[in-house]
Amino acid sequence: MENASKALIMAGGILIALLVLGALLLMINNLSDYQKSNSDLTESGQLATFNEQFTQYERDDLTGTEVISLANMVYDYSRRSGKVGELDYSQKITLTVKIDTTKFAKRISSKPRDIKVFTAGTYTIGKDGSTDFFTLIDTYRREEEDYSLDGMKKLVSQIESLRTGKDTYGRDVTATSIIGRKYHGLDYGPELVKYLEKYQEYYSLKSATFKCNNLDYYSDTGQVKSMEVEFVE
Numbered sequence: 001m002e003n004a005s006k007a008l009i010m011a012g013g014i015l016i017a018l019l020v021l022g023a024l025l026l027m028i029n030n031l032s033d034y035q036k037s038n039s040d041l042t043e044s045g046q047l048a049t050f051n052e053q054f055t056q057y058e059r060d061d062l063t064g065t066e067v068i069s070l071a072n073m074v075y076d077y078s079r080r081s082g083k084v085g086e087l088d089y090s091q092k093i094t095l096t097v098k099i100d101t102t103k104f105a106k107r108i109s110s111k112p113r114d115i116k117v118f119t120a121g122t123y124t125i126g127k128d129g130s131t132d133f134f135t136l137i138d139t140y141r142r143e144e145e146d147y148s149l150d151g152m153k154k155l156v157s158q159i160e161s162l163r164t165g166k167d168t169y170g171r172d173v174t175a176t177s178i179i180g181r182k183y184h185g186l187d188y189g190p191e192l193v194k195y196l197e198k199y200q201e202y203y204s205l206k207s208a209t210f211k212c213n214n215l216d217y218y219s220d221t222g223q224v225k226s227m228e229v230e231f232v233e
Helices: 002-055 064-078 101-108 132-147 149-157 159-164 175-179 190-207
Strands: 094-098 122-125 209-217 224-231
Touching: 002 064, 002 209, 002 224, 064 094, 064 122, 064 132, 064 190, 064 209, 064 224, 101 190, 122 132, 132 149, 132 190, 149 159, 149 175, 149 190, 159 190
Parallel strands: 094 224
Antiparallel strands: 094 122, 209 224
């Protein structure tokens, strides 16, 4: 009888130990599932936040300034490598900027003239490492740094008078009289106007309206793959 009682006690102890072990294993599995779920949510949120940087431009009322910002982001992204969480920087983003030069020329001036800066019409940024668009943008961004944005606006507003150095009333109009200094070493004349006409394209581009035609994603990761924006008016 005594042996039977001991056997029951031992069996009960073993059963309790198994129950405790089972409970511990269940807790560990649940914790692992929770951590994985939490990690998945974090990575999913990371991807969504990343894509949002680009999808916010999926509109038909983009300004040229926004297109320039988008192009800068794509260019910066294209220079990165490796993988961070769910973000794979080897999957490059391509941005195509389309500019109808005929329509754009009409926006710049009522007097017909050829486009001098954005002559390519179509620029692809990112995938092929092209820097043409950035070279152009940087050139005229520096103009605003050297002569100030306000100074450049004033010069452009007097572009016809600066061609001859006289306004419609015969009064002298020079770069020095407008911004207090010469522009590219010139005070007036056709050569000065050539510089201004090029800047005028950049200035007009910034305030132009663009629309996003296409936005595509990588099928395996869901990252933004390509975008295309087109000049509207």
